[in-house]
Amino acid sequence: MPIINITMTHEDGGATKEQKEQLAYKMTSVFDEVFGRGGKSAVVVINEVSTDNYAIGGKTITDIRKEQKTS
Amino acid sequence: MPIINITMTHEDGGATKEQKEQLAYKMTSVFDEVFGRGGKSAVVVINEVSTDNYAIGGKTITDIRKEQKTS
Amino acid sequence: MPIINITMTHEDGGATKEQKEQLAYKMTSVFDEVFGRGGKSAVVVINEVSTDNYAIGGKTITDIRKEQKTS
Amino acid sequence: MPIINITMTHEDGGATKEQKEQLAYKMTSVFDEVFGRGGKSAVVVINEVSTDNYAIGGKTITDIRKEQKTS
């Protein structure tokens, strides 16, 4: 029973229900494909984090996106 | 100082304040019982996750609960 | 830049290098397929945990596997 | 590309945008100072948790803060 924990930014209104369903289904299938187990028992948890609370290279994603828009 | 991190689905209105107090108290006591330490320093963090963001065997808990109701 | 954190048991000698490469590649591709981003930046971390340190329903995987062999 | 995951209580209205920017910037700089890498690629994720969902020594932070006020 593997645990697949996905941490991602909450952007553009956040992931849709369908995207979460797809992500859960496909991530589980990939695990099962590679290891031949986990297809029925894998746990997938999706953590959507505000872009104020997520940073890369010392800059929050909020600020990075702002720069991307003005560059 | 152990860290006890609990990830659970947010269902039926979510865990009550009393349930969280009980969970924190009892989980800490169990650790102390088993190891003879941590009773005063254990950190317990409870992450309540939407059933759209939590999946088992490739299906979100939202969809699993829907099936359980109609079966 | 999503973070895909996979926690799994270390069994049968553990995941091979090729399986880890496949898992990293395919998990990243799935994220990119669903969200149209993350293909070049997704971080995948694979935590392999001893079956003594992993339990389901109150029983360690070591004990569960023992029972499976003798049943 | 290190991942720096910070879990903290959501208190006094929560961390401000500026505090989160500072935390992300300074945590990334510290990692780079110590290891000479990660300055441009470190991922920082800040998880703010309700004081009902965070406990130390078996007591929730909500209850601890209440006691601190009345003692």
Place this chain on the structure above:
Amino acid sequence: MPIINITMTHEDGGATKEQKEQLAYKMTSVFDEVFGRGGKSAVVVINEVSTDNYAIGGKTITDIRKEQKTS
């Protein structure tokens, strides 16, 4: 299916098999007691971390233990 993730220091030779079995069993029972679910499905993962890699108040547990022995 809650996930109970326990991070603790690896000290005095580390937790014994019996202690891990007890921890898994009792933590699962506590969750089931409080919420009336999870008894058969709870996942418990125990992460044992070297005292060089675990710090409190800016000091590693290795150094804290050294001070405790000489004080």
Place this chain on the structure above:
Amino acid sequence: MPIINITMTHEDGGATKEQKEQLAYKMTSVFDEVFGRGGKSAVVVINEVSTDNYAIGGKTITDIRKEQKTS
């Protein structure tokens, strides 16, 4: 009592004891600087992960480092 969890690759023989002490001390100081609390209670956990188990953009760090050496 914030929890600062650092996940990094285990490279070049891994982080030295001094680097881990520095990381713990400086990360804790940064938190205290920004929020005026946590200096005495912050928990820092350092997870060093094999480069086979750590991937970016679908490639393991092992393979990325190999390519860097041959390019």
